Amino acid sequence: MIFNKEISESLTLKIAESVRVKKERGEEVFSLGIGEPDFDAPQELKDAVVKALDIPTNIRYSAAMGLPSLREKIAEDLNTRNHIPCKAENIVITPGTKQAIILSLMALLEPGDEVVVIMPAWVSYIPQSFIAETQVVVKNVDMRKDDYSWDMEALEQAVTPKTKVIIFNTPQNPTGMVVPEADQRRLFEIAERNDAFIIADEIYERLVYGDVPHFSIGSLEEQVSRVITVNGFGKSHAITGWRIGYAVVPPCLLGNLKKLQQHINSNTSTLIQMAIDLAWPLPVEHIPVFCGRLKNRAKLYQDFLDSHPQLSGSHPKGSFYAFMNIGSTGLASLDFCAQLLEKTGVAVTPGIAFGKDWDDHVRLSLAVDERVLEEAFKRIHRFLEEECWR
Numbered sequence: 001m002i003f004n005k006e007i008s009e010s011l012t013l014k015i016a017e018s019v020r021v022k023k024e025r026g027e028e029v030f031s032l033g034i035g036e037p038d039f040d041a042p043q044e045l046k047d048a049v050v051k052a053l054d055i056p057t058n059i060r061y062s063a064a065m066g067l068p069s070l071r072e073k074i075a076e077d078l079n080t081r082n083h084i085p086c087k088a089e090n091i092v093i094t095p096g097t098k099q100a101i102i103l104s105l106m107a108l109l110e111p112g113d114e115v116v117v118i119m120p121a122w123v124s125y126i127p128q129s130f131i132a133e134t135q136v137v138v139k140n141v142d143m144r145k146d147d148y149s150w151d152m153e154a155l156e157q158a159v160t161p162k163t164k165v166i167i168f169n170t171p172q173n174p175t176g177m178v179v180p181e182a183d184q185r186r187l188f189e190i191a192e193r194n195d196a197f198i199i200a201d202e203i204y205e206r207l208v209y210g211d212v213p214h215f216s217i218g219s220l221e222e223q224v225s226r227v228i229t230v231n232g233f234g235k236s237h238a239i240t241g242w243r244i245g246y247a248v249v250p251p252c253l254l255g256n257l258k259k260l261q262q263h264i265n266s267n268t269s270t271l272i273q274m275a276i277d278l279a280w281p282l283p284v285e286h287i288p289v290f291c292g293r294l295k296n297r298a299k300l301y302q303d304f305l306d307s308h309p310q311l312s313g314s315h316p317k318g319s320f321y322a323f324m325n326i327g328s329t330g331l332a333s334l335d336f337c338a339q340l341l342e343k344t345g346v347a348v349t350p351g352i353a354f355g356k357d358w359d360d361h362v363r364l365s366l367a368v369d370e371r372v373l374e375e376a377f378k379r380i381h382r383f384l385e386e387e388c389w390r
Contacts, residue, residue: 018341030376032364033347035173035320037238039290045237048279052271062270064261066093066246070277074246077281078229082205083219086248090224092257093268097203097232097245102128103264104199104228104247105165107256109133113164116141118150120323120354120361122173122201129167137162142357148175148314148323150183159190166191169201170215171208174354174363175323176298176316178208181215188220188227198227203245206236206287209295210317218248225250233276235319236287242272294320297366297373304377308384313361320367323351327360329388336362339387344379 052058065071071091078084094100105128109115114137115129121140129136139158144151159166166187170179191198198217205214218227232245249257261267276282298316305311305324313324326336333350341347351361366373 018347027345029341029345029347030368030372030379031347032366032368032373032376033349035235035365036240036367037235037290037320038367038369039238039286041238042279042283042286044279044283045239045275048275049271051278052274055274058271058274060270062267062273064258064265064267066091066268067270067273067277070273070280073277073280078216078218078248082202082216082229084216084224084227084229084248085221086218086224086229089254090248090251091246092249092254092261093244093246093273094261095245095265095268096234096243097201097230098124098128099243099265100230100232100245100247101125101167101199101201102132103257103260104230104249104253105129105132106260107249107253108165108197109136110164111135112137112162114139114160114162116155116158116163116166116196118155118166118168119143120174120351120358121167122169123353125167139163140355140357142355143175143177145325148177150179150187152183152186155187156190159194159196161194163191163194163196165197165199167199167201169203171204171318172321173204173319174321174349174351174361175314176319176321176366177314178210178212178214178318180212184215184217185220188217191226196226197250200227200229202229202231203235204319205231206284207291207294207320208318209291209298210315212317214318224248225252228253233282237282242269244268244272244276293370294366297368297370298322300370300373300377301364301366304381308381310384316366320365322364322366323354323358323361324348324364325361326351329384331388333359333362340380340383343387344383346376346379346383 071088075086075088109132116139119140119142141158200217218229229248234240301322310328333352337350349363351358
């Protein structure tokens, strides 16, 4: 395999490893780095795992595309909540949403194809594109830095008849922005005009707490044909380690995707699939509570920004991230993060991980207790005053 230079180590996981090492040394760390919910998984899901253990077939393979009963439930839910006109046969269940994305890219891409990625973007979209096809051409389209909205004119210019797929996510990692319906409608028109596919990563779709509602671009189709919607349960139900996600796949890609799943995974964990199936409809009572806490944390972040006129950043409305502009410090994002961790014990993620033009930003995770967040902001304030702006 050819390891393109874009297939680099994940900086988000690298930061997590640095945090782990410092904690093992007994050092105090306030981690705003990796993105995992800080609440516990619903008890109903834990009970369902125990119940699933007593079903003999759960020690056997499942169908490669997933348990038929769970695929039916997911399709029905997507039709009802997101208005995506899918059927069970459009659903493939994967070991996490990350796997859903790369399998989709592998099923799609051929040498010379173009992939358009809206930046800043989750760290794996570009490496996965090159893993899927070493001779792919990736075009990055940057959001505007003043308000983190899509630059529709730049997107229009970037998408051509050579474009095979456009990748975006909403709510967004790393900015916390929610993409408005109007922008998604225009993106769909651009893709349709150029006969391009769309991968819509909606893993944070239940975590919305601002004034922009979530909209699924897949709902613009009369039948699944152009949009590949990927989603999962890890972020909304605090089961990131269970590794279960899914993709809504157009019929023209199902054959290739099934072959990939058969030869790479055989199947997603039968036990975990059955636990989700047994717990369906999945509990959602915790989600408004968590979204309320995220809204409070976003307010703490906004208050912190307002107290520092030299700083700016995104105004999160969904997911659990904020993207802070540190350009006024004069430090590149890796240097900023390294110095901040060493001198204050606060861990954040360098913006360069989310795109080469975003080295003047850092990502903060809001998936931490308010007390941790408040202390982290105090320490960042002290670092800025003593190290950057003296």
